[in-house]
Amino acid sequence: MSLRNDAFKLGALAVAISMALTGCGSDSDNDGNPDPQPRMERLTRIATLPLGSEATGLFMKEDGEVFTNIQHPSDANVTVDGEGHVYKHATVGLIEGADIHEHFESISVPETDEEKQIMRVAVGRYNVLGQQGQSWAGTPGTGLGAIEVNDGTALIRVSNDPDFNGWVQVSEDEGYLFTNWEDRPGGMSRLHLIRTAEGRWVVHGNDASMVDFSAVHGTWVNCFGTVSPWNTPLTSEELYFDETASWNAPGEGGVQDLADYLAGKANSDYTAAYPNPYNYGYIVEITDPTGTPTPVKHFTLGRYSHENAVVMPDQKTVYMSDDGGGVIMFKFVADNAGDLSSGTLYAAKVTSDAIPMDAAQAGFDLEWVELAHGGNDQIKDWVADYDDITAADYVEGENSYISDQQINDWAESKLNQDLDGSGDVAANPFGDNRVAFLESRKAAVKLGATGEFNKMEGININPALAKASVEGEGPQAYVYVAMSDISGAMLDEEGAIQLTNDDARCGGVFRMPLEADYNVSRLDMVELGGPYDPTDEANTCSVNGLSGPDNVAVMNDGRVLIGEDTNKHENNMVWLLDPES
Incomplete structure (x- = not known):
């Protein structure tokens, strides 16, 4: 392996010299003229994905290898790649055999049908660790991504939506890979991996399994995530249920699947097993990841469409992104380091630099509004108050759960203000x-x-850079956050956020400079997607810029890995952004 790495570094040095002369990562037009897109001077295209698929699960190992998945690829992908793989099934994989920190040239945009149907990488090789439905001795009979009822007696579905990858390293050549399966109910797999003498990662001893979530009533749409500083995976429940009032409405298919999960094949009393909505929409920590993986739901971090939560090096401060329309950025500060079971929840209030404001120059001051202090056990008791509500209790136009009026009255009592114009300050109804x-x-x-952000996706840091920055021993470090589609309330003419620029429909990546005590008080655009061209059906957003940035990971040198989730590129891509270029 050392010979391979030395050779790679010599090649990278030549590329680096070339980039210094011609512009880092710059593509050229077919006629030999320089690419007119200045954004490609900051972006290097690492990978192009098969048709129909998203790039999910970005996670960089210490040696510079990168996990990244192929989510819900098209059935039209029939081309066999050089290693014998076909990409019409969801795939969990790794860019291995190279250090992503080294400089390299962008891979080209796929042109032929064959190129469009496979996974192509600019550096190293793509190693398929497992595909949807693949079985090992430890997995259910239906294989990787299988979502079964909680007693294991029946299959609900085999998911084709792998998302977050969390790597828990045991040694240089061994570790456990945790992968979310973004479904209803949600799932998570664990693959025990070892590196062979040839440098290939493989599943060790058929040690592959799906995590048992029955003790926490199952999970819902397990999306992106991170690994905590104390080495436990944090999986995110992406609730995507804005109005709890409709949870128990007849015909809610995802909720019925969850009821099936809770009931199990042996129990046909689905009414008794009807899910409580307040059990879903949280960050779930997987404790004992190398032993018996044990999930713990942290009600303390709030209930919404969690895309991701990243814990700062102080092991207390957590920043969280909320996916959907009209959403919010959240912060949590734990009472004790390394323990998310109690603490204080905050939400961001933003002040724009200008109204209206060009999205390419977007900048906001942040103020943190304290919501409340709480602990898991206390909140769990509040959740239990809604355990006995079922579909039989649903009445059109009414609410079986916490009502908007109760929320208003709680806020009035907390602020001592009349918020609804009733003329009185209400008492706390609870x-x-x-x-x-x-x-x-x-x-x-x-x-x-x-509550005006739209499609807030991955949020992440580089822990070493963050710690050095806050302790005054390194350059300024940032928390990066992606927004895959800057539209809706962010582009209207109301409220605190009023952006302009059609390129915003391609999304963008923001960053927040870390301050003392790991606070942040500023959010700035660092890379807007596009350009946007609605007349181009295949690539509505330029292939030389971002479209639908979703997963983000921050490298040791401050550059940023970005995975796309978009229908505005014919083939989704993985990018490397140099924000200081």
């Missing part, structure tokens, strides 16, 4: 702060936070 943790979005907006 005598507690359950609203902050069970209806976090609505609670935050009522207290003055800004």
